[in-house]
Amino acid sequence: MLEIKDLHASVGGRKVLDGISLTVPAGEVHAIMGPNGSGKSTLSYVLAGRPGYEVTGGSVLFRGQDLLALAPEERAQAGVFLGFQYPVEIPGVNNVYLLKAALNAARKHRGLPEVDAFEFLQLVRSKMKLMQMDEAFLSRGVNEGFSGGEKKRNEILQMLVLEPALALLDETDSGLDIDALKVVANGVNTLRAPDRSIVLVTHYQRLLDHIRPDRVHVLARGRILRSGGPELALELEARGYDWLLAEAAA
Amino acid sequence: MTASPTSAPGPALPSTRDENWRYAPLRGLGRLQWTPPAALTDDAIASARALLGDAKASGARWTFIDGHYAAALSSGPAPQAERAPQAGAVAHAAADATDSGADLAFARLNRSHAAVPVTLRIPADTTLDLELACVAQSVGHPAFIIEVGSGAKLRLVEQHLGAANALTNLWLQLRLAPGARVEHSRLLQPASGARHFETLQLRLDAGAELHLVQLTTGGAATRSTALVDLAGADATLRWHTAMLGAGQQAHDAYVRVTHDAPGARTEQAYRGIAADRSRIAFNGHMRVTSRARGANSDQTLRSLLAGPAAEANARPQLEIDTDDVRASHGATVGKLDADMLFYLLSRGIAPDAAESLLKWAFVSDVLAKLPDAALCARFETAIAPLLPGAEAARSLA
Numbered sequence: 001m002l003e004i005k006d007l008h009a010s011v012g013g014r015k016v017l018d019g020i021s022l023t024v025p026a027g028e029v030h031a032i033m034g035p036n037g038s039g040k041s042t043l044s045y046v047l048a049g050r051p052g053y054e055v056t057g058g059s060v061l062f063r064g065q066d067l068l069a070l071a072p073e074e075r076a077q078a079g080v081f082l083g084f085q086y087p088v089e090i091p092g093v094n095n096v097y098l099l100k101a102a103l104n105a106a107r108k109h110r111g112l113p114e115v116d117a118f119e120f121l122q123l124v125r126s127k128m129k130l131m132q133m134d135e136a137f138l139s140r141g142v143n144e145g146f147s148g149g150e151k152k153r154n155e156i157l158q159m160l161v162l163e164p165a166l167a168l169l170d171e172t173d174s175g176l177d178i179d180a181l182k183v184v185a186n187g188v189n190t191l192r193a194p195d196r197s198i199v200l201v202t203h204y205q206r207l208l209d210h211i212r213p214d215r216v217h218v219l220a221r222g223r224i225l226r227s228g229g230p231e232l233a234l235e236l237e238a239r240g241y242d243w244l245l246a247e248a249a250a
Numbered sequence: 251m252t253a254s255p256t257s258a259p260g261p262a263l264p265s266t267r268d269e270n271w272r273y274a275p276l277r278g279l280g281r282l283q284w285t286p287p288a289a290l291t292d293d294a295i296a297s298a299r300a301l302l303g304d305a306k307a308s309g310a311r312w313t314f315i316d317g318h319y320a321a322a323l324s325s326g327p328a329p330q331a332e333r334a335p336q337a338g339a340v341a342h343a344a345a346d347a348t349d350s351g352a353d354l355a356f357a358r359l360n361r362s363h364a365a366v367p368v369t370l371r372i373p374a375d376t377t378l379d380l381e382l383a384c385v386a387q388s389v390g391h392p393a394f395i396i397e398v399g400s401g402a403k404l405r406l407v408e409q410h411l412g413a414a415n416a417l418t419n420l421w422l423q424l425r426l427a428p429g430a431r432v433e434h435s436r437l438l439q440p441a442s443g444a445r446h447f448e449t450l451q452l453r454l455d456a457g458a459e460l461h462l463v464q465l466t467t468g469g470a471a472t473r474s475t476a477l478v479d480l481a482g483a484d485a486t487l488r489w490h491t492a493m494l495g496a497g498q499q500a501h502d503a504y505v506r507v508t509h510d511a512p513g514a515r516t517e518q519a520y521r522g523i524a525a526d527r528s529r530i531a532f533n534g535h536m537r538v539t540s541r542a543r544g545a546n547s548d549q550t551l552r553s554l555l556a557g558p559a560a561e562a563n564a565r566p567q568l569e570i571d572t573d574d575v576r577a578s579h580g581a582t583v584g585k586l587d588a589d590m591l592f593y594l595l596s597r598g599i600a601p602d603a604a605e606s607l608l609k610w611a612f613v614s615d616v617l618a619k620l621p622d623a624a625l626c627a628r629f630e631t632a633i634a635p636l637l638p639g640a641e642a643a644r645s646l647a
Contacts, residue, residue: 048596051588076598084596088589092611098597105598141611142593158597 007058018222034219048082077109079165083155090142148175173207185210205237264352273531275471275500309379316390357449360421367393374399386412398430420448426458440469456482480514495528509542524560551581603639
């Protein structure tokens with residue numbers, strides 16, 4: 001699904017990714033962990049095509065296609081979804097409009113007709129129920145007046161409606177209380193499928209209690225220092241990141 | 251001020267050196283032909299008919315072509331025309347001693363072309379729905395005096411449209427007697443190359459309410475001068491303007507609101523978008539005299555720069571002569587928010603549609619002030635060509 005080879009990237013002239021190589025097969029959940037400032041969010045932004053992030057080397061293949069050659073909206077239409085760490089508020093652009101426009105953009109890309117209005121509303125309602133979100137949210141502006149937890153739920157709601165092939169969830173668990181975390185994790189788990197890959201960027205192991213990863217990678221100083229199974233996350237929780245950083249420096 | 255328009259001896263026009271005219275599109279006005287046609291022709295009526303289409307007004311509809319009443323395109327009781335006040339005495343009951351000569355220059359020009367103003371008097375405690383369509387074919391100086399009686403209600407929809415390169419100089423005087431209520435929706439849509447100038451003189455007596463929503467778009471240049479007197483206690487003014495510039499258009503508005511009695515309230519919002527190389531400007535001048543204790547005013551002026559060489563100016567001006575006042579004011583000029591844009595792109599929305607969506611959002615709080623859904627749909631139809639790719643957003647707003 002996703003093949004990253006020796007990826008280098010800078011932000012504002014400062015190098016943030018220093019040779020990342022990573023393969024995420026279809027059907028797997030991978031966690032990327034690391035200390036603050038390690039480049040975790042940068043990796044997500046680079047994959048999603050955010051302006052201001054300059055790729056200075058390496059390649060990224062998404063389903064065999066050169067992802068970096070696509071504009072951000074093309075990546076989304078092709079099935080890449082970024083769940084933002086800090087979702088922005090867009091008053092005046094309606095939540096339900098955005099969902100429908102996004103779904104239709106993806107369908108158009110696949111040569112499908114626009115979604116039927118009634119079916120769409122039914123779909124959205126069922127996903128909102130799963131995410132325990134009040135239907136009143138639909139008529140508000142995107143994330144307008146949402147609490148931090150509500151914004152994160154809205155990201156997962158969008159993911160559930162769009163059913164992307166590759167979901168990049170950037171610190172989706174940050175700022176969530178335990179109940180919200182369970183709802184969000186449940187939503188993500190319902191999307192696990194053989195033809196879908198999920199990348200969880202997270203600082204804390206807690207999320208991984210609820211969404212069990214197939215692989216865990218530790219990203220620090222712009223590089224992947226170690227990869228392992230779910231037990232690696234437990235080891236990080238017990239020991240912190242310093243031992244890995246020290247090992248890498250040695 | 252500069253020399254008179256050459257086609258008629260008489261009132262001089264302002265220059266951009268005059269206070270309140272700094273951003274006005276005044277270039278070349280002295281060379282224009284300001285004399286309107288003497289009468290309506292069949293051709294003019296036919297062109298106007300084609301332009302207006304078949305839309306039926308729910309109440310009375312008066313259509314004017316270059317300032318002349320067109321009975322054939324109107325419905326409901328015909329308007330009354332009055333003897334014109336003298337050009338030198340632009341009638342305004344609360345003539346403001348501090349009015350700079352420049353501010354009423356276009357009004358004097360309107361009066362000097364001797365079109366007899368149309369007068370509408372709405373009797374006390376009655377209700378009227380009126381659609382006013384002003385079609386500009388060549389040159390027109392439409393003039394209206396509207397007096398809304400005590401406790402009466404007027405729902406006025408005023409539309410300006412017309413032929414390419416036309417010239418309009420409107421004068422409108424609106425007076426609300428105590429307790430009168432007016433909902434005034436204004437669509438200024440001059441055609442390509444056309445110029446639209448207007449002077450609105452408005453007075454609210456005690457307890458009167460005026461809710462005005464205006465959309466300005468199209469043409470080559472527009473300048474709107476509005477002088478509002480809150481002359482009676484507890485008068486309420488809600489003034490909402492959306493201005494969309496495109497191409498090389500220049501749109502300029504000066505709105506002066508004077509609180510001259512206790513307890514009056516003003517709520518003013520301006521949203522301007524300048525695309526391409528257009529220039530937009532809004533000057534919101536609030537005056538609170540010493541007689542206006544307990545004045546309450548809220549003003550937000552927001553401009554969006556959406557073009558490589560666009561210009562936007564938003565100027566709040568406050569003059570306050572009493573301590574007992576509550577006023578909140580703000581003016582911002584900015585570009586489309588990059589984070590919001592990227593969020594939409596990351597959901598697969600194409601860039602031009604994403605920009606259009608954000609621009610709709612930018613003007614949506616002015617459109618939300620329109621009194622009903624049908625008017626909202628009309629205003630949205632006027633805006634839609636400027637904001638491609640986001641039509642479906644309107645129906646779900």
